Amino acid sequence: MLSALIFLPLAGAACVLLLPREREEAIRWVGLASSGLTLLLGAALFAAFDPSFGGMQFTESAAWLPALGVGYSVGIDGISLLLVLLTVVIFPIALVGSWGSITQGVKAFTAAVLALECAVLGTFLSLDLILFYVFWEAVLIPMAFLIALWGGPNRRYAAIKFFLYTMAASVLMLVAIVSVHIVAAAQLGERTFALERLADVSLPPASQWWIFAAFAVAFAVKVPVWPLHTWLPDAHTEAPTAGSVVLAAILLKMGTYGFVRFAPVLTPDALVAAAPLIAGLAIVGIVYGAAVSWAQTDLKRLIAFSSVSHLGFVMLGIASLNLQGMQGGLIQMVSHGISTGALFLVVGVLYDRTHSRQISDYGGVAALMPRFAVVFTIVLLSSAALPGTNGFVGEFLVLLGAFRVSAWWGALGVLGVVGSAAYLLWAYQQVMHGPPRAKHPERLVDLSRRELLVFAPLVAAIFLIGLYPRPLLDRSEAAVGVTLARLQRPSVAAACTPPQAGLGLTALPKRCQP
């Protein structure tokens, strides 16, 4: 079932490539159909998933490169389930959302988006480290193509920067993976890259440090954790709308997912020891992202920097290493995907009409596009984490988790919530209210039926998660519990026993609580 999920989009891409270039409508519908089928399969998976079991479900495995012990093995747990769900929802939306704006090279574009969906799903579902790395790197190629061929004026620079930056960070992960494998081969007496088997290996502390560092840098660039975020504004800004949506909504989550999936299993001691550092960088990212967003004149750059800030919350949640924080981080991953994806679509709507991303070129749009104004307001408030929307659930849980570790973490995190409300509302005011400044106001026609259909599922998800997050929390709870339990191994527990000073809410050692 999982293999079908991963390779269905690829089959769609192959069908698209077989169609003649001129039949653009057919290409679009085939593309939508294959990502739509993937969505249905994903929904079926969500329904069939057993929430009470924290381990891997629906596992499949086969030998792939037996001489080196590399296997094709995939599986899903509550953590990957949420991200898979996000992926299968966002991709059809991104495809339909680009129907209006992509007119050249429709065939290649559709095929690239579908190939990207395959690689992303593979990344979230791989249980073998090399398979994970293969999908992880394979994501780069279609994404760089999307930026380089359908992007904005500075697209070539942005694509190359994106590619080299992320690849330079991740090749070191490959060396680290091989090192883990070698230690495992000595301890287990078998060649394996399977995560399940590697969980039984205890790496010596010295090598845990550098292996954790190699993994962490690869993931941190993808997230991006401040100060490794400098590729992100360029890539987001220059990418076409669909590229920005996928990049922000899903690709950034690959980094945070990597932290949750691999660090607790392979390098638990190093993760516990590095948690304060990660939290510190996350808080800097939250505040810095919010501050820099406020200073932007380009709408897409503003949203790009807001991602730095919002992903800071995810990292803060992960670094608090407790149930609330980690579940909050997961929910925040999903809600950031929905809200920021929607925000990029909002900007895409404006850009399609006026071909400008500058905030100063707009004003008084609300009067011209009333339906658009409603959608923008909802999306904006969800990104600003208004209670009742999805953004609130994630950030609230993250802050809860952070406060349980240290009041300072929580207090500084709250600054980010305030900041994001400030810059988002400021941007909304500049664009939507005030005197109209657009050069061609007649081009600012309200949302078409297709565009409303694109936004409808996102708006529905915003309220659904905001008002009733239980289905997501229920399904991820067991898996997060299992992940946290890995940090409770003897050596880790010993490091945590002295009660931490600070303004804790309970007397127990906080970071060790499940």
Add this chain to the structure above:
Amino acid sequence: MRAPGGLPPITTPPVEIGLILPEVIVLATALVVLVADLWVGPRRRGWLVGLSLAGLAWAAWAALSASPGVGFSGMYVRDALTCAGDLLALGATALGLLVAPGYLKRHGLDRGEYYFLVMIAGTGAMLMAASRDLLMLFLSIETLSIPLYVLAAFRRGFARSQEAGMKYFLLSTFASAFLLYGIALLYGTTGTTRMPELGARLAELPWSASGSAGAALVTIGVGFKAALVPFHAWAPDVYDGAPIPSVAFMAVIAKVGAFLALVRIFPLTLGSTAGEWTLALGVVASMTMVVGNLAALLQSSYKRMLAYSSIAHAGYLLVGVATGTAQATSAVLTYLAVYVAMGTGAFAVAVAVEREGDEADRIEDYAGLAARAPLLAAATALFMVSLAGLPPTGGFVAKFGVFAAAVEGGGPGGLALALLGVLTSVISVYYYLRVVYVIYSVGEGDPPQGVRILPCRMLGVALAVAIAAVIQVGVLPATVTSFSGRVVELFR
């Protein structure tokens, strides 16, 4: 028993034709093609390629079914490495044959000698894998190289091609002299040129300057053919001037031959004195990776860029040789198999593109190729992605195998080589993907003037085979790695 006249009898060594059957088949095919060329009309030259391919296929079958053994008074050995080398060389030769006809016809060079020379060079590479004696190695290197000089100068009316052939010839004979002198020094030190005895004696004897100098000179001689830094300076110039089909073939076959010889010399012969050469080879490998990749960044010519890229790949291959474990050696063979496909493929693409009646060697000549020839463009993109070592192509499996083996078996030095390897691979992504970007970019400036795309059926077959191989190894690597894993038995 004494012959009348008091002279000792001359016993001719037994001719074990069964051992060298694959080489004999290729050689015979080459001769048949050379002679048949005299009767075949100009419109039927395609038959010559077909005949040659049939011969190569027969040789491959013979290589797979031949039984191992040592022959010709210990000069020749047929083992797992020979078999792998035969298949690699035969594959490279077959691709080299298929790439050429369209180009040769366009430039009025369509003569049977071309196919003859390609197959003789292929035989040389096969013999290099099978050499069990340094003199035999020298002879097979010459068998490989001399046809390549002619192939480089095959466009007789074209001064740059002449220059390339001459340059290659002069520098290469110089390297051959190094090789011979090294063999002489090793013979002087140990009293033998047979590799197994040589390795054993060098391990027994105390360190001697002549032994080390001899080994170093042999390495230089073979390293020149493999275009290792700092013996690489000829490669960009020769590749630049020689006709593209010749380059597509020689870049690959020289690497196949040279690396099979290096594997035979270092891990297999000198395995017991590994401490003395791993560092030296590691340093050469680092220099080759760094110089090859950095210089490739600066090129504006597609051929020169690929020339430096082939130098860089020699560096990655040498990482595997320097590591020297069984795992690393089998990774080198896998890498060679992938490189045969992607290296030939990358050059072969340029055969189909022409600017104003001549080779289209500037990268910008490929601008907008995707709109004009989508399949050719997709093939180029695939080869570039594979050369860059990105999944899910064979290039990734190849690099992963070599670097994983270096980390596992190479100690701290191996780890350093692997780190340098992955980092220089990141650099390489820039220049490979620049080509892809140029191909797929739409509406930037004017399309290049006078550039034509000339499809050719045989070239299409070659590209299809190369594409299939690159994807096959990338998606189902076990098919190739299990085969190259057989070389492990040599280390027992």
